[in-house]
Amino acid sequence: MRPPDLLSDVIDLVLARSCVRCSRLGRVLCPRCLEDLRGRVRHTLIDAAGDGLSLHVHAALPYDEGGQDLVLAYKEHGTRALAPMLGVLLADAVEAATRAAGCAGAVIVPVPSHPRPQRGFDALGGLLRCARTDLDRRGLTTHVRRAVRSRGSSLPMKSLSGAQRRARAVELFRAGRPLPTGEPVLIVDDVVTTGSTVRAMASVLAAMGADVFAVAALTAVGGTGQPG
Template sequence: MIFETRCAGCDTPGGAICTVCRFALLGRAPRHHDGHDGGVIAALAFTGRARDVVIGLKYRNRRAVGRHLAGLVVNRVVETGAHQGLDVVTWAPTSPRRRRERGFDQGELLARTVARQLGLPCRRLLERDTGPSQTGRSRAERLRGPRFRARPELGGRRVLVVDDVVTTGATLQAAGAALASRGAEPVLAAVAATPERRPANVVELRARRSHAA
């Protein structure tokens, strides 16, 4: 049996992500951004081809696109200057059940690639308490978020937290709170942000740029 590689964005035979989809991702600026005060750095708007590519990674085992998505996260982090002074990269782990179903944790895959590209260590600093996955839950349920425990004591280290998708922002906020409880200064990042539902702590990059002009 011959297995044909197809683009995660448009399903065209060829590479893991075709040239057209690569340009589509580059051409889609993030709708929302805030790299400071606990905000979320979003590399992509979770819509169109970007949504297809992220879903391909998350649900269709298209792991090869992780490197490209991680590169987009790195670009945004560097663009905002949030990479300065970073000590370590970690991720918001998915539930054990989801990891078993998928055979990998997409957040970990992205975080390890982001860390490698930034020249930083990647460490598992968070443990997810047993509870339901965020996938398929209502917005009200998502806002209550998962619970995390951080280890070890982090003594003021600046930690970049990577996740695949941010919707309400509850997962990243919970991860950041757990790290802060251990003395870390968390910097939150996500591969994609949902433009229709804006996390309360995220502001528009374009608005900030226009005010600065």
């Protein structure tokens, strides 16, 4: 057992936590449930929606097959101890995306958090740190670049046309740190719902000259794609 696991086990037992999925006393997501949730990565192609962009989305878990419950527990109910386990699931999605594109690694651009997060923590950042630790163990090289920044607004884009989305993307995001030239870029988010946010991200990154090959997410709504 690795030291971080041991520490996590001790903390979980001292706090008498139980699994958010099966209620077994011990870890906030027990090893049996985590293994049961793995191997469900789904690939979906988000259509261009008139904006000239077509995105491959790889999500570790369908939203209605446990994804929603885990995200609510982690983000809304503040069960931050879930981060290492959810990080493993996110790492599965990142690995699937890079292997599908034939990439040996990737520059990860996370969807930026709101400058003033409601619950005071960077939920995606926490997941990504854990995911990258797991990816390192798997020998997959990733670098994180916060190449896109939030302007602080969050407006729904579901009903907008492609042109309106492009305009809204400029309102939502701005270019951040420059990207290394020619490196394959992977957008990472925790939840993909309508796809509007990642489409907007891709628009901004395309304007920066980035080569976005896919999106990796912990969970995604819907999708008719094949596993992988």
